Amino acid sequence: MSKKILVYGGSFDPPHRGHLLLLKAAFKAVRPDFCHVVPAFVSPFKSGPAESFVSRKRLIGLALEEAFSPAERKKITVDPFECRQKRKTYTYELLRHLRRRYPCAVFYLLMGSDCALSFGKWRNYREVAAGAQLLVGLRSDTPDTTPAREICSFRTLDGTFPPVSSTSVRSRIYSSGKVPHDVPDAVAGYIKKRGLYGLRAHKYLKTRLKPERCEHSLGVAKLARELAERHGGDPADAALAGLLHDAGKQYSRGRLRAFAARHGLLRKPWLREIAQNQPSLLHSFAGAVIARREFSVSSEDILLAVENHTLGRAGMTQLEKIIFVADASSEERGFRAAREIRAAAFKDLDAAVCKTAAMKLSHIIKGAKWFCPKGLELWNSLIRRAREKGSAE
Numbered sequence: 001m002s003k004k005i006l007v008y009g010g011s012f013d014p015p016h017r018g019h020l021l022l023l024k025a026a027f028k029a030v031r032p033d034f035c036h037v038v039p040a041f042v043s044p045f046k047s048g049p050a051e052s053f054v055s056r057k058r059l060i061g062l063a064l065e066e067a068f069s070p071a072e073r074k075k076i077t078v079d080p081f082e083c084r085q086k087r088k089t090y091t092y093e094l095l096r097h098l099r100r101r102y103p104c105a106v107f108y109l110l111m112g113s114d115c116a117l118s119f120g121k122w123r124n125y126r127e128v129a130a131g132a133q134l135l136v137g138l139r140s141d142t143p144d145t146t147p148a149r150e151i152c153s154f155r156t157l158d159g160t161f162p163p164v165s166s167t168s169v170r171s172r173i174y175s176s177g178k179v180p181h182d183v184p185d186a187v188a189g190y191i192k193k194r195g196l197y198g199l200r201a202h203k204y205l206k207t208r209l210k211p212e213r214c215e216h217s218l219g220v221a222k223l224a225r226e227l228a229e230r231h232g233g234d235p236a237d238a239a240l241a242g243l244l245h246d247a248g249k250q251y252s253r254g255r256l257r258a259f260a261a262r263h264g265l266l267r268k269p270w271l272r273e274i275a276q277n278q279p280s281l282l283h284s285f286a287g288a289v290i291a292r293r294e295f296s297v298s299s300e301d302i303l304l305a306v307e308n309h310t311l312g313r314a315g316m317t318q319l320e321k322i323i324f325v326a327d328a329s330s331e332e333r334g335f336r337a338a339r340e341i342r343a344a345a346f347k348d349l350d351a352a353v354c355k356t357a358a359m360k361l362s363h364i365i366k367g368a369k370w371f372c373p374k375g376l377e378l379w380n381s382l383i384r385r386a387r388e389k390g391s392a393e
Protein backbone atom coordinates (compact mmCIF):
# COMPACT_ATOMS: atom_id res chain seq x y z
CA MET A 1 0.00 0.00 0.00
CA SER A 2 1.26 3.50 -0.82
CA LYS A 3 2.77 5.52 1.98
CA LYS A 4 0.91 8.66 2.98
CA ILE A 5 3.16 11.74 3.25
CA LEU A 6 1.84 14.89 4.88
CA VAL A 7 3.65 18.11 3.83
CA TYR A 8 3.37 21.36 5.77
CA GLY A 9 5.38 24.44 4.77
CA GLY A 10 5.51 27.89 6.34
CA SER A 11 7.84 30.46 7.85
CA PHE A 12 7.40 29.07 11.42
CA ASP A 13 9.07 32.29 12.50
CA PRO A 14 8.11 31.55 15.26
CA PRO A 15 5.86 28.46 15.32
CA HIS A 16 2.55 29.13 17.10
CA ARG A 17 -0.53 27.31 18.37
CA GLY A 18 -2.35 27.88 15.04
CA HIS A 19 0.32 25.78 13.28
CA LEU A 20 -0.03 22.98 15.85
CA LEU A 21 -3.84 22.88 15.75
CA LEU A 22 -3.77 22.61 11.96
CA LEU A 23 -1.10 19.90 11.99
CA LYS A 24 -2.91 17.88 14.66
CA ALA A 25 -6.18 18.06 12.73
CA ALA A 26 -4.35 16.88 9.58
CA PHE A 27 -2.79 13.96 11.51
CA LYS A 28 -6.24 12.95 12.70
CA ALA A 29 -7.75 13.21 9.23
CA VAL A 30 -5.00 11.51 7.21
CA ARG A 31 -3.02 9.33 9.67
CA PRO A 32 0.19 9.87 7.66
CA ASP A 33 3.12 7.48 7.59
CA PHE A 34 5.52 10.42 7.46
CA CYS A 35 5.18 14.17 7.79
CA HIS A 36 7.58 16.83 6.45
CA VAL A 37 7.41 20.21 8.15
CA VAL A 38 9.29 22.55 5.83
CA PRO A 39 10.38 25.96 7.15
CA ALA A 40 10.63 28.57 4.40
CA PHE A 41 13.88 30.33 3.65
CA VAL A 42 13.76 33.74 5.30
CA SER A 43 15.81 36.28 3.43
CA PRO A 44 18.28 38.03 5.73
CA PHE A 45 17.65 41.22 3.73
CA LYS A 46 13.89 41.21 3.99
CA SER A 47 13.35 41.96 7.61
CA GLY A 48 14.78 42.43 11.06
CA PRO A 49 16.16 39.71 13.28
CA ALA A 50 13.71 37.07 12.15
CA GLU A 51 15.45 33.96 13.31
CA SER A 52 17.77 31.51 11.53
CA PHE A 53 16.79 28.06 10.31
CA VAL A 54 18.71 26.53 13.24
CA SER A 55 16.67 28.53 15.79
CA ARG A 56 13.39 27.88 13.99
CA LYS A 57 14.16 24.15 13.77
CA ARG A 58 14.75 24.10 17.54
CA LEU A 59 11.50 26.01 18.15
CA ILE A 60 9.51 23.68 15.86
CA GLY A 61 11.01 20.69 17.70
CA LEU A 62 9.88 22.12 21.05
CA ALA A 63 6.41 22.88 19.70
CA LEU A 64 6.04 19.34 18.32
CA GLU A 65 7.20 17.81 21.61
CA GLU A 66 4.47 19.74 23.39
CA ALA A 67 1.69 18.76 21.00
CA PHE A 68 2.45 15.23 19.73
CA SER A 69 3.05 11.83 21.28
CA PRO A 70 6.55 10.28 20.92
CA ALA A 71 5.16 7.82 18.34
CA GLU A 72 3.73 10.66 16.23
CA ARG A 73 6.90 12.74 16.58
CA LYS A 74 8.96 9.89 15.11
CA LYS A 75 7.01 10.33 11.89
CA ILE A 76 7.78 14.06 11.62
CA THR A 77 10.89 15.48 9.93
CA VAL A 78 11.76 19.18 10.03
CA ASP A 79 12.96 19.34 6.44
CA PRO A 80 15.77 21.81 5.57
CA PHE A 81 15.06 21.59 1.81
CA GLU A 82 13.96 25.22 1.35
CA CYS A 83 16.60 26.70 3.64
CA ARG A 84 19.35 24.73 1.87
CA GLN A 85 18.41 26.39 -1.43
CA LYS A 86 19.23 29.82 0.12
CA ARG A 87 16.47 31.38 -1.96
CA LYS A 88 12.70 31.52 -2.16
CA THR A 89 11.54 28.05 -3.16
CA TYR A 90 8.21 27.16 -4.71
CA THR A 91 5.94 24.37 -3.51
CA TYR A 92 6.09 22.54 -6.86
CA GLU A 93 9.89 22.31 -6.38
CA LEU A 94 9.43 20.92 -2.88
CA LEU A 95 6.94 18.32 -4.13
CA ARG A 96 9.29 17.29 -6.97
CA HIS A 97 12.06 16.85 -4.39
CA LEU A 98 9.83 14.74 -2.10
CA ARG A 99 8.55 12.65 -4.99
CA ARG A 100 12.13 11.68 -5.82
CA ARG A 101 12.47 10.48 -2.24
CA TYR A 102 9.07 8.71 -2.06
CA PRO A 103 8.28 7.76 -5.69
CA CYS A 104 5.17 5.70 -4.90
CA ALA A 105 3.70 7.81 -2.08
CA VAL A 106 0.44 9.73 -1.87
CA PHE A 107 1.05 13.32 -0.85
CA TYR A 108 -1.15 15.61 1.25
CA LEU A 109 -0.36 19.32 1.29
CA LEU A 110 -1.60 21.16 4.37
CA MET A 111 -2.53 24.85 4.44
CA GLY A 112 -4.85 27.35 6.10
CA SER A 113 -7.79 28.85 4.20
CA ASP A 114 -5.88 32.16 3.96
CA CYS A 115 -3.26 30.42 1.79
CA ALA A 116 -5.89 28.45 -0.15
CA LEU A 117 -7.45 31.72 -1.31
CA SER A 118 -4.23 32.70 -3.09
CA PHE A 119 -3.54 29.19 -4.43
CA GLY A 120 -4.34 30.22 -8.02
CA LYS A 121 -1.38 32.64 -7.87
CA TRP A 122 1.15 30.00 -6.84
CA ARG A 123 3.85 29.13 -9.37
CA ASN A 124 2.77 25.96 -11.28
CA TYR A 125 -0.27 25.53 -9.03
CA ARG A 126 -1.82 22.99 -11.42
CA GLU A 127 1.23 20.74 -10.98
CA VAL A 128 0.95 21.17 -7.20
CA ALA A 129 -2.78 20.28 -7.22
CA ALA A 130 -2.14 17.26 -9.48
CA GLY A 131 0.68 15.96 -7.29
CA ALA A 132 -0.89 16.29 -3.84
CA GLN A 133 -4.28 16.31 -2.21
CA LEU A 134 -4.82 19.73 -0.68
CA LEU A 135 -5.92 19.73 2.98
CA VAL A 136 -7.36 23.04 4.06
CA GLY A 137 -8.08 24.20 7.60
CA LEU A 138 -10.73 26.91 7.72
CA ARG A 139 -9.47 29.97 9.61
CA SER A 140 -12.05 32.13 11.32
CA ASP A 141 -10.81 35.19 9.36
CA THR A 142 -11.19 33.48 5.95
CA PRO A 143 -14.05 30.96 6.33
CA ASP A 144 -15.36 31.31 2.78
CA THR A 145 -13.21 29.31 0.36
CA THR A 146 -15.61 29.50 -2.61
CA PRO A 147 -13.09 31.38 -4.84
CA ALA A 148 -10.43 28.72 -4.12
CA ARG A 149 -12.84 25.88 -4.98
CA GLU A 150 -13.32 27.41 -8.42
CA ILE A 151 -9.60 26.82 -9.07
CA CYS A 152 -9.05 23.36 -7.57
CA SER A 153 -10.66 20.77 -5.37
CA PHE A 154 -9.50 20.29 -1.79
CA ARG A 155 -10.47 18.51 1.37
CA THR A 156 -11.55 20.59 4.36
CA LEU A 157 -10.40 19.60 7.83
CA ASP A 158 -12.87 19.38 10.70
CA GLY A 159 -13.14 22.47 12.89
CA THR A 160 -12.17 26.13 12.61
CA PHE A 161 -8.66 27.43 13.21
CA PRO A 162 -7.50 30.69 14.83
CA PRO A 163 -6.22 33.49 12.58
CA VAL A 164 -2.76 33.66 14.15
CA SER A 165 0.28 34.55 12.07
CA SER A 166 4.00 34.49 12.82
CA THR A 167 4.21 38.15 11.70
CA SER A 168 1.61 39.18 14.28
CA VAL A 169 3.40 37.17 16.99
CA ARG A 170 6.74 38.82 16.12
CA SER A 171 5.21 42.30 16.02
CA ARG A 172 3.67 41.78 19.46
CA ILE A 173 6.96 40.59 20.96
CA TYR A 174 8.80 43.59 19.47
CA SER A 175 6.21 46.06 20.68
CA SER A 176 5.61 44.68 24.18
CA GLY A 177 8.63 42.61 25.18
CA LYS A 178 6.19 39.81 26.05
CA VAL A 179 5.65 36.54 24.25
CA PRO A 180 1.91 36.16 23.48
CA HIS A 181 -0.11 33.11 24.55
CA ASP A 182 -0.46 32.10 20.89
CA VAL A 183 3.03 30.63 21.26
CA PRO A 184 3.36 27.16 22.90
CA ASP A 185 4.88 27.31 26.40
CA ALA A 186 8.10 25.49 25.55
CA VAL A 187 8.63 27.73 22.50
CA ALA A 188 7.99 30.85 24.61
CA GLY A 189 10.48 29.61 27.21
CA TYR A 190 13.20 29.12 24.59
CA ILE A 191 12.52 32.53 22.98
CA LYS A 192 12.89 34.17 26.41
CA LYS A 193 16.01 32.20 27.32
CA ARG A 194 17.77 33.08 24.07
CA GLY A 195 16.42 36.65 23.78
CA LEU A 196 15.01 35.89 20.33
CA TYR A 197 12.61 38.10 18.37
CA GLY A 198 13.85 41.38 19.82
CA LEU A 199 13.82 40.35 23.49
CA ARG A 200 17.57 41.00 23.63
CA ALA A 201 16.89 44.51 22.27
CA HIS A 202 14.33 45.10 25.04
CA LYS A 203 16.92 44.13 27.65
CA TYR A 204 19.59 46.28 25.98
CA LEU A 205 17.33 49.35 25.96
CA LYS A 206 16.21 48.82 29.57
CA THR A 207 19.78 48.88 30.81
CA ARG A 208 20.80 51.92 28.76
CA LEU A 209 17.82 54.26 28.45
CA LYS A 210 15.94 56.13 31.17
CA PRO A 211 12.64 54.46 32.17
CA GLU A 212 10.54 57.18 30.53
CA ARG A 213 12.54 56.80 27.28
CA CYS A 214 11.93 53.02 27.42
CA GLU A 215 8.23 53.65 27.92
CA HIS A 216 8.26 56.01 24.92
CA SER A 217 10.08 53.41 22.76
CA LEU A 218 7.40 50.83 23.61
CA GLY A 219 4.69 53.41 22.87
CA VAL A 220 6.20 54.15 19.45
CA ALA A 221 6.60 50.41 18.69
CA LYS A 222 2.95 49.78 19.58
CA LEU A 223 1.58 52.70 17.57
CA ALA A 224 3.86 51.87 14.61
CA ARG A 225 2.57 48.28 14.63
CA GLU A 226 -1.05 49.49 14.66
CA LEU A 227 -0.42 51.99 11.86
CA ALA A 228 1.30 49.35 9.71
CA GLU A 229 -1.69 47.03 10.25
CA ARG A 230 -4.05 49.87 9.32
CA HIS A 231 -2.15 50.89 6.16
CA GLY A 232 -1.14 47.45 4.87
CA GLY A 233 2.53 47.61 5.89
CA ASP A 234 4.57 44.97 7.72
CA PRO A 235 3.62 45.27 11.42
CA ALA A 236 6.69 43.33 12.58
CA ASP A 237 9.10 45.64 10.73
CA ALA A 238 7.22 48.68 12.04
CA ALA A 239 7.27 47.44 15.64
CA LEU A 240 10.99 46.66 15.47
CA ALA A 241 11.83 50.07 13.97
CA GLY A 242 9.71 51.72 16.66
CA LEU A 243 11.38 49.74 19.42
CA LEU A 244 14.91 50.64 18.25
CA HIS A 245 14.30 54.20 17.01
CA ASP A 246 15.75 55.94 20.09
CA ALA A 247 18.56 53.46 20.83
CA GLY A 248 21.01 56.32 20.17
CA LYS A 249 19.50 58.32 23.05
CA GLN A 250 21.80 56.47 25.44
CA TYR A 251 24.63 58.86 24.51
CA SER A 252 25.36 62.42 25.66
CA ARG A 253 25.95 65.12 23.01
CA GLY A 254 29.73 64.76 23.25
CA ARG A 255 29.58 60.99 22.92
CA LEU A 256 27.15 61.30 20.00
CA ARG A 257 29.65 63.53 18.15
CA ALA A 258 32.43 61.02 18.82
CA PHE A 259 30.15 58.09 17.79
CA ALA A 260 29.21 59.87 14.55
CA ALA A 261 32.87 60.55 13.72
CA ARG A 262 33.90 56.98 14.57
CA HIS A 263 31.25 55.41 12.34
CA GLY A 264 31.78 57.74 9.38
CA LEU A 265 28.37 59.37 9.79
CA LEU A 266 29.73 62.90 9.27
CA ARG A 267 30.23 62.13 5.59
CA LYS A 268 26.44 61.94 5.15
CA PRO A 269 24.68 65.08 3.85
CA TRP A 270 24.05 67.68 6.57
CA LEU A 271 25.48 65.62 9.43
CA ARG A 272 28.52 67.83 9.90
CA GLU A 273 26.17 70.84 10.27
CA ILE A 274 23.97 68.84 12.66
CA ALA A 275 27.00 67.85 14.76
CA GLN A 276 27.99 71.53 15.04
CA ASN A 277 24.57 73.06 15.64
CA GLN A 278 22.40 70.45 17.35
CA PRO A 279 24.33 67.25 18.11
CA SER A 280 21.36 65.68 19.95
CA LEU A 281 19.79 65.14 16.50
CA LEU A 282 22.59 62.67 15.75
CA HIS A 283 20.83 60.12 17.98
CA SER A 284 18.61 58.99 15.05
CA PHE A 285 21.64 58.21 12.88
CA ALA A 286 23.43 56.51 15.79
CA GLY A 287 20.26 54.45 16.37
CA ALA A 288 20.44 53.02 12.85
CA VAL A 289 24.09 52.05 13.39
CA ILE A 290 23.19 50.35 16.70
CA ALA A 291 20.27 48.50 15.05
CA ARG A 292 22.60 47.16 12.37
CA ARG A 293 25.63 46.35 14.50
CA GLU A 294 24.07 45.17 17.76
CA PHE A 295 20.89 43.54 16.49
CA SER A 296 21.84 42.48 12.95
CA VAL A 297 19.03 44.49 11.38
CA SER A 298 19.82 44.39 7.67
CA SER A 299 16.54 45.68 6.25
CA GLU A 300 17.30 49.05 4.62
CA ASP A 301 13.65 49.98 5.15
CA ILE A 302 13.92 49.57 8.93
CA LEU A 303 17.32 51.30 9.11
CA LEU A 304 16.06 54.29 7.09
CA ALA A 305 13.00 54.58 9.33
CA VAL A 306 15.19 54.69 12.45
CA GLU A 307 17.62 57.14 10.83
CA ASN A 308 14.95 59.59 9.70
CA HIS A 309 12.53 59.44 12.61
CA THR A 310 13.38 62.93 13.92
CA LEU A 311 14.04 65.07 10.85
CA GLY A 312 12.21 63.06 8.20
CA ARG A 313 13.32 63.44 4.60
CA ALA A 314 11.81 64.25 1.21
CA GLY A 315 10.38 61.11 -0.41
CA MET A 316 9.97 58.98 2.71
CA THR A 317 8.89 55.32 2.43
CA GLN A 318 5.68 54.21 4.13
CA LEU A 319 7.66 52.80 7.07
CA GLU A 320 9.66 56.03 7.46
CA LYS A 321 6.39 57.99 7.55
CA ILE A 322 4.95 55.61 10.15
CA ILE A 323 7.94 55.96 12.50
CA PHE A 324 8.20 59.75 11.94
CA VAL A 325 4.53 60.13 12.89
CA ALA A 326 4.48 57.50 15.66
CA ASP A 327 7.49 59.12 17.36
CA ALA A 328 5.61 62.42 17.55
CA SER A 329 2.26 61.02 18.61
CA SER A 330 2.70 57.82 20.64
CA GLU A 331 0.20 57.39 23.45
CA GLU A 332 2.44 58.50 26.34
CA ARG A 333 2.77 61.91 24.65
CA GLY A 334 -0.25 63.40 26.32
CA PHE A 335 -0.47 66.82 24.61
CA ARG A 336 -3.29 67.81 22.27
CA ALA A 337 -1.27 68.04 19.03
CA ALA A 338 -0.01 64.47 19.58
CA ARG A 339 -3.59 63.22 19.98
CA GLU A 340 -4.62 65.02 16.78
CA ILE A 341 -1.69 63.60 14.80
CA ARG A 342 -2.44 60.11 16.13
CA ALA A 343 -6.08 60.33 15.08
CA ALA A 344 -5.11 61.70 11.64
CA ALA A 345 -2.51 58.97 11.12
CA PHE A 346 -5.12 56.18 11.12
CA LYS A 347 -7.11 57.99 8.43
CA ASP A 348 -4.44 59.55 6.21
CA LEU A 349 -0.74 58.92 6.84
CA ASP A 350 0.42 61.76 4.54
CA ALA A 351 -1.83 64.25 6.34
CA ALA A 352 -0.32 63.10 9.64
CA VAL A 353 3.21 63.59 8.23
CA CYS A 354 2.26 67.21 7.29
CA LYS A 355 0.84 67.84 10.77
CA THR A 356 3.98 66.39 12.41
CA ALA A 357 6.32 68.49 10.25
CA ALA A 358 4.24 71.63 10.96
CA MET A 359 4.33 70.94 14.71
CA LYS A 360 8.11 70.51 14.63
CA LEU A 361 8.53 73.70 12.56
CA SER A 362 6.44 75.77 14.95
CA HIS A 363 8.37 74.30 17.91
CA ILE A 364 11.65 75.40 16.29
CA ILE A 365 10.38 78.92 15.56
CA LYS A 366 8.85 79.40 19.02
CA GLY A 367 12.04 78.19 20.72
CA ALA A 368 14.26 80.26 18.36
CA LYS A 369 16.15 77.02 17.58
CA TRP A 370 18.45 76.13 14.72
CA PHE A 371 16.50 74.77 11.75
CA CYS A 372 18.23 71.82 10.15
CA PRO A 373 18.24 72.08 6.32
CA LYS A 374 17.20 68.41 6.17
CA GLY A 375 13.93 69.33 7.91
CA LEU A 376 13.52 72.22 5.47
CA GLU A 377 13.88 69.79 2.55
CA LEU A 378 11.04 67.70 3.98
CA TRP A 379 8.84 70.75 4.55
CA ASN A 380 9.37 72.06 1.00
CA SER A 381 8.67 68.63 -0.48
CA LEU A 382 5.38 68.45 1.44
CA ILE A 383 4.36 71.91 0.22
CA ARG A 384 5.27 71.00 -3.38
CA ARG A 385 3.25 67.79 -3.12
CA ALA A 386 0.23 69.62 -1.66
CA ARG A 387 0.36 72.16 -4.54
CA GLU A 388 0.63 69.40 -7.16
CA LYS A 389 -2.30 67.61 -5.56
CA GLY A 390 -4.31 70.86 -5.47
CA SER A 391 -3.68 71.64 -9.15
CA ALA A 392 -4.50 68.04 -10.15
CA GLU A 393 -7.94 68.23 -8.49
Ligand SMILES: [Fe+2]
Pocket: 245, 246, 283, 284, 309, 310, 327
Ligand atom coordinates in the same frame (compact mmCIF):
# COMPACT_ATOMS: atom_id res chain seq x y z
FE1 LIG B 1 14.28 60.31 18.79
Ligand SMILES: [Fe+2]
Pocket: 216, 220, 245, 246, 327
Ligand atom coordinates in the same frame (compact mmCIF):
# COMPACT_ATOMS: atom_id res chain seq x y z
FE1 LIG C 1 11.48 59.05 20.08
